[in-house]
Amino acid sequence: MVLNRRDYETLLALSVHALEGDGTESSWPVLLRTLRGHLGVEAVTLTRIAGDRSRPLAWAPGGVAAGRIRELSRASMRSGHPLIGHYREVRDPVPRTAEDLAGFAGWRDSAARSVARRHFGAEHVLGVPCTLPEGPSGVLRGCVVYSAARFSPAQRAFVRRAQPLLAAVDAHERMMARVRERAGVAVPYLAREYGLTPRELAVLTLLGEALPAKTIATRLGISVRTVHKHVQNLYRKLGTKDRVETALLARSAGLISPSAPPR
DSSP states (O other), X not given: OOOOHHHHHHHHHHHHHHHHOOXXXXXXXXXXXXXXXXXXXXEEEEEEEETTEEEEEEEESTTSXXXXXXXXXXXXXXXXXXXXXXXHHSOOOSOEEHHHHHOHHHHHTOHHHHHHHHHHOOSEEEEEEEEOOSSTTSOEEEEEEEESSOOOHHHHHHHHXXXXXXXXXXXXXXXXXXXXXXXXXXXXXXHHHTTOOHHHHHHHHHHTTTOOHHHHHHHHTOOHHHHHHHHHHHHHHHTOSSHHHHHHHHHHTTSSOSSSOOO
């Protein structure tokens, strides 16, 4: 199904918001509010699942109490939710509904459906994977869309088109969290003094780990060509000529952690 003009405008707005963030605050609250409004659904959540624990990271509507969202997340885990089981076992980036996986009768009679109805009055649930686990015990991160009505073909087409964007945002935010954890919360502010965007700072951090362009592209969910463009921008803004000089200058300036010397 072909997306309409409003769909593309929403995708563009999501992209611009994610790229223009300075890395000091998460983009997810705004992104989830935008998705909820565009799709016209009851709620959208972002959740991290590791082992037998789940942790909600962001949600819309934002006025819902955190305790209620945590209980929803725990109850969904206990109920054997088909979306959780599927995406933990299969490296499948395609957004799917619970009915796709459990069948109409299986979902209708499931405890997971009762959980969704109790918390949001939702009869239907759609999963949008962002970070797929490496093995059954790995970390799964993804969005869950809750709707009172069945998802239309247009809604599903929009979510499928939005999934790569959401996965890239998730990879970028995880990278920025690593930057802040390793080098301190002041790094995004310092990067602005050099005119670096959050994406360029993420590329710089991975460049400092001596990772090849292909690996950086995979980590950030972007193309190798885009990585090379960011690297050229880094050379220009930092006044350097190659990877080693760039990594050394970034370490001395406090832009990246000094713990691992460039190879």
